Amino acid sequence: MSNLLEIHDLRARTLGGRDILKGINLTIAPGEVHAIMGPNGAGKSTLSSVLAGKPGYEVTGGSVLYQGRDLLALPADARAREGIFLAFQYPVEIPGVNNTYFLRAALNAGRRHRGEPELDAAQFLKAVKEKLKLLDISSDLLQRPVNVGFSGGEKKRNEIFQMAMLEPRLAVLDETDSGLDIDALRVVSNGVNRLRDPQRAIVMITHYQRLLDYIVPDHVHVLSDGRIVASGDKTLAATLEQTGYAHLDSAAA
Amino acid sequence: MTISEQVAPFVRAFRTAPGISDEPEWLCAHRDASIRHFAATGFPTRSAESWRFTDLRPLTASPILPAPDAVPNASERALADPPPSDPPPSELSVPTHRIILVNGRFIPRLSRIGALPPGVWLGSTADTVKARPGLIAAAFDASEIVGSQPFAALNAAFFADGFVLALEPGAVLETPIEVIHLGRTDTPVAFHLRNAIIAGSGSRATVIESTEGSGPGWTNAVTAITVDADASLRHIRIQNDGSEAIHTALTRATLARGARYENFALTLGARLSRQDIQVALSGEGASVALNGAYLLRGEQEATFAPHVDHQAPGCRTDEVLKGVMQDHAHGVFLGTIAVRPGADQTDARQLNRNLLLSPWAHVDTKPELEILADDVKCSHGATVGSLDEAALFYLQARGLDETTARHMLIEAFAADVIDTAALGDILSAPLRRHLRDWLGQVGGAA
Ligand SMILES: Nc1ncnc2c1ncn2[C@@H]1O[C@H](COP(=O)(O)OP(=O)(O)OP(=O)(O)O)[C@@H](O)[C@H]1O
Numbered sequence: 138m139s140n141l142l143e144i145h146d147l148r149a150r151t152l153g154g155r156d157i158l159k160g161i162n163l164t165i166a167p168g169e170v171h172a173i174m175g176p177n178g179a180g181k182s183t184l185s186s187v188l189a190g191k192p193g194y195e196v197t198g199g200s201v202l203y204q205g206r207d208l209l210a211l212p213a214d215a216r217a218r219e220g221i222f223l224a225f226q227y228p229v230e231i232p233g234v235n236n237t238y239f240l241r242a243a244l245n246a247g248r249r250h251r252g253e254p255e256l257d258a259a260q261f262l263k264a265v266k267e268k269l270k271l272l273d274i275s276s277d278l279l280q281r282p283v284n285v286g287f288s289g290g291e292k293k294r295n296e297i298f299q300m301a302m303l304e305p306r307l308a309v310l311d312e313t314d315s316g317l318d319i320d321a322l323r324v325v326s327n328g329v330n331r332l333r334d335p336q337r338a339i340v341m342i343t344h345y346q347r348l349l350d351y352i353v354p355d356h357v358h359v360l361s362d363g364r365i366v367a368s369g370d371k372t373l374a375a376t377l378e379q380t381g382y383a384h385l386d387s388a389a390a
Numbered sequence: 391m392t393i394s395e396q397v398a399p400f401v402r403a404f405r406t407a408p409g410i411s412d413e414p415e416w417l418c419a420h421r422d423a424s425i426r427h428f429a430a431t432g433f434p435t436r437s438a439e440s441w442r443f444t445d446l447r448p449l450t451a452s453p454i455l456p457a458p459d460a461v462p463n464a465s466e467r468a469l470a471d472p473p474p475s476d477p478p479p480s481e482l483s484v485p486t487h488r489i490i491l492v493n494g495r496f497i498p499r500l501s502r503i504g505a506l507p508p509g510v511w512l513g514s515t516a517d518t519v520k521a522r523p524g525l526i527a528a529a530f531d532a533s534e535i536v537g538s539q540p541f542a543a544l545n546a547a548f549f550a551d552g553f554v555l556a557l558e559p560g561a562v563l564e565t566p567i568e569v570i571h572l573g574r575t576d577t578p579v580a581f582h583l584r585n586a587i588i589a590g591s592g593s594r595a596t597v598i599e600s601t602e603g604s605g606p607g608w609t610n611a612v613t614a615i616t617v618d619a620d621a622s623l624r625h626i627r628i629q630n631d632g633s634e635a636i637h638t639a640l641t642r643a644t645l646a647r648g649a650r651y652e653n654f655a656l657t658l659g660a661r662l663s664r665q666d667i668q669v670a671l672s673g674e675g676a677s678v679a680l681n682g683a684y685l686l687r688g689e690q691e692a693t694f695a696p697h698v699d700h701q702a703p704g705c706r707t708d709e710v711l712k713g714v715m716q717d718h719a720h721g722v723f724l725g726t727i728a729v730r731p732g733a734d735q736t737d738a739r740q741l742n743r744n745l746l747l748s749p750w751a752h753v754d755t756k757p758e759l760e761i762l763a764d765d766v767k768c769s770h771g772a773t774v775g776s777l778d779e780a781a782l783f784y785l786q787a788r789g790l791d792e793t794t795a796r797h798m799l800i801e802a803f804a805a806d807v808i809d810t811a812a813l814g815d816i817l818s819a820p821l822r823r824h825l826r827d828w829l830g831q832v833g834g835a836a
């Protein structure tokens with residue numbers, strides 16, 4: 138089967154700043170779940186930002202193929218409509234923009250792009266109800282402005298709820314587990330597991346082994362100082378829990 | 391240009407205007423005093439603090455005299471530019487009592503005042519002068535000439551028409567009053583509109599005014615409002631003049647004990663505009679809500695200058711003005727809340743927030759409090775910012791194209807003040823519609 142995402146020697150820096158990604162190689166096939174771990178400041182969020190097309194970063198080398206096409210040539214909104222979804226580490230509060238209104242506009246933008254008919258308010262509401270159950274989200278969050286006044290955990294749930302609604306091909310979850318209580322972690326993990334699909338790949342950035350007990354990855358990578366310095370199966374995460382990252386850094390150096 | 395050179399054409403136009411034969415003597419005297427007042431002051435200059443930010447040159451470079459069909463007693467003369475044969479569309483989705491003015495004159499054929507409940511007078515100013523001169527007299531304050539704004543003085547000298555709404559005590563008008571002014575001219579002429587709203591104690595009414603049109607006309611409106619004890623007045627003003635137009639408007643409201651006045655001002659049109667709103671809270675427990683937005687583009691310049699005078703205890707002011715400026719547009723906010731000695735338990739807040747959509751757009755904002763009483767709760771603030779890039783990216787990362795994402799954020803910024811005003815669905819609808827229409831003409835990228 139052909140790969141969903143192929144990252145070759147990807148190098149990137151902040152605009153006019155220092156190098157952060159120093160040659161990332163990563164290949165992801167449809168249906169796979171990958172976990173990326175690594176120390177603070179290693180470049181994990183930067184990788185997800187570069188994949189999502191966030192302004193402020195400059196790719197200085199390498200390539201990213203998504204479904205065989207040059208991902209980096211597309212603007213952020215086109216990437217999203219093509220099925221890339223980033224669950225933000227720090228979801229942004231947007232005063233005045235109603236959560237439901239925004240999500241329906243986003244969903245219909247994707248549907249238009251795929252040549253599917255737009256959902257009217259009633260159809261959309263029906264879809265919302267189904268997904269809400271999946272994630273145990275209170276419907277009053279949907280009547281509020283996007284993320285405004287949401288608790289940390291509510292923001293993370295709202296990200297996964299959006300993912301469930303938008304049904305991406307490639308979802309990058311940046312520390313979605315941080316800030317979730319134990320029950321919420323279970324609910325969100327169940328939700329993500331239900332979204333596992335032979336057509337869909339998921340990349341989870343996390344610091345904690347516990348998430349990987351709930352959502353069992355096919356591959357685990359360690360990103361350190363802008364490079365992937367180790368890859369393995371789910372047992373790598375357990376090993377790291379014992380040893381930490383320090384020995385990997387020296388191995389890579 | 392000296393003041394006398396500047397004012398001479400206006401004085402001459404006043405002296406040679408057709409005889410004001412059937413106007414009450416006091417009104418003739420008032421007009422005469424007003425033109426003399428203007429002759430002494432001329433137009434405001436930028437050396438005056440409250441005019442410092444406003445470039446009046448488009449107005450003062452050459453004299454803009456009253457339209458020939460919009461001087462007192464011109465009603466018998468044929469209109470130079472015949473008004474449209476069909477009435478303009480209504481702003482509201484419900485029936486209204488309508489007054490249509492074209493180039494400063496009431497056009498009965500296009501208007502539909504309809505049946506009014508007992509105790510309510512609604513008519514053109516010219517008709518009211520003839521039929522109910524007492525109402526007009528009540529709406530003129532002799533002290534107005536002294537220290538009055540030059541524009542108000544010019545208006546007093548030259549006004550020909552406008553609308554007058556008077557409610558007797560206890561009269562309740564459920565159907566909104568709609569006043570539309572169409573300015574249609576190929577040459578720079580002035581339309582001096584004089585309006586009055588007199589709300590007797592315990593009365594209630596809603597007035598929605600809009601101005602639109604084409605050409606380089608100058609609309610100069612003065613609206614005198616009195617809201618008596620426990621009366622309540624909602625007043626929406628949508629300034630949607632053409633892109634060459636000039637618009638100056640002075641609204642002066644006096645509120646008695648327990649009275650409520652809600653004003654919403656939406657500024658969209660005119661190359662140069664200024665809106666002065668002066669509210670005197672003269673009776674205990676009166677309250678005023680001043681909300682609005684100015685949405686500017688191109689080379690537009692708009693000044694919004696609300697002044698609220700807390701003269702009595704226990705009064706309340708809620709004021710939120712939002713500005714969105716793109717291209718080279720320039721917005722000015724000059725807001726003052728004054729609290730007189732003895733006006734204790736005043737509760738007043740004033741907020742001006744601005745969104746700049748281009749590096750060339752700019753805004754001058756001066757929210758001020760002058761507090762001379764103890765035991766008051768007052769706050770004021772101003773912000774100037776640009777679109778939140780993180781929010782913009784968040785929306786795009788969910789698949790919304792840049793233009794849609796920008797519009798969503800701009801609309802959210804501006805619509806917030808419509809929500810704040812809480813005018814109800816029927817009155818909010820035209821405000822939202824104008825906002826959307828405006829956004830439809832805003833480009834995606836900065
Ligand atoms: N826009 C930016 N401007 C300046 N520095 C940046 C920017 N984005 C990232 N960096 C820097 O790049 C490095 C990598 O940051 P990144 O957020 O990718 O780390 P991370 O691996 O996600 O860390 P954490 O586990 O703490 O979330 C950090 O040193 C960070 O300060």
Ligand SMILES: [Mg+2]
Binds near residue numbers: 182
């Ligand atoms: Mg991070």
